[in-house]
Amino acid sequence: MRRIADRLSVQFRVPIEPQYDQAGHRWTLRWYDGPTVAAVRCALERLFPAEERLAVRRDLTTRALALAAIRETRAGAMHRSVGSWGQRYHLEQQLADREHPDRPADPREAAMLERLLAAASAAAGRGAAGPDLARAFDLVARDGIAWLLPEPSLAGPADPDGLALAPLEFLTSRYATGVHRTAWETALATLPLRTAVAAAHQDPEADPDAARAALTLLPALRARASAELDAVEARLAAVAAGGCRDDSCGSVSTPILPAHERSR
Template sequence: MPTPSSRRRPRLRRLADRLGAQYRTAFEPQYDPVRRCWTLRWYDGPTPATVQSALRRLGPESEGVLVRRDLTTRSLALAALRETRAGAMHRWVGSWGQRYHLAQLLADQEHPDRTAGAREAAMLDRLLAAATPDGGPWAVPDESRAFELIARDGIAWLLPSERLAGPGDADGVALTPLEYLTSRYAAGVHRAAWETALTTMPLRAAVTSAEADPEPTADAARAALALLPALRAQLNRDLDRAQARLGGVLQPQV
């Protein structure tokens, strides 16, 4: 004789398929015999709050169904990459602490596995490839390894291209002029900031470094020349500010 749980399974399977088509995410109904309840589980995709709201709208057939979203290594690695670039990643708290921090951060984020553009997608792919042990076609990225690589080496090594962007580069993969000069000339704190968070060096220092290079590459020259109008505008603003400030000192006091 079918049990109540087995009788409900086909209805919940249809419910899961309906939600899957709506959110483009695979949902799996699972029964817990100890708690005697059903749970809809999925990876990444919509937030639990979003799915709970959808279930309430579906009426009695979803009554009593719990929800659980799990995060993939892809989502957590992407969050680690973004947090590191933002300067908000705690680098040496251990993989469990990092995972907890990132999971909390992603709790209210829809589809946390989706990248923002071609550059970020390529950086994430390189990170996951580097974090995957050499174990054949079924090997999967190691989450802790991904965190360790970012903590040890930063994120600049993940950039998909080291070339200067040209007029036809619209996908953001190649380096901008300031990024190119930073990657080539930054040293000290500027090198650390670039490698850790892709923070570029000051405009004037970048152009000066290219000009002082005894043998600059053609791309270094192109990058520096492309930055000259912005540097000229910056210097003019500085000169105008200095003139206004010091000129005011010489004005007769009333």
């Protein structure tokens, strides 16, 4: 059995340990995170076809579950009402088919995970063995994930790793209110482009970073406005030429003016 476990450990590059269940009189191969149960079963059948079917079990670390909590919170799927055990069950189901669930996708996600684990460890108190998973669940379900972002500063040309905020993210973190603030804090959802630029423009106390962020976004906003105006011009020209009947030219769904100007 040790030979089988060692062979699989080398193949999947994670420690896989055999454990004998005295009550059930059978061997179980166990590991943390790493490959999926299906992947290990497939490897067993291919490498050791003559062996009787072994039990396999993958356990998830606190790190993997905390990372999943960040992702699920961003997707709007973490709810305090189900309690920590309900949240854990939900996350385990979500991760069943995911290999190496403890691995962040990028440096930003890695930094967010470390901040969450640190906060959950501090909440656990001195002498605790590690981060309190239930506390980590509660933190992201209650406070969202924007507070986990490592740097509130505006990203520059020398910040390619995604740790600092992109221009639209920076303006959202600065100016979002109401439902937009909630969407930012829970899902990192950004403001509409025009709203973000207008907020910086109308802020009498805007700092240089806010101005730089808005200036960076202006070309995209100008291109969008130009496309809208081109569509308006094409439709009105067709109407003026008598080429539109029975709404054959369609309608313009995007307003040219912001809402506060249309209401005047």
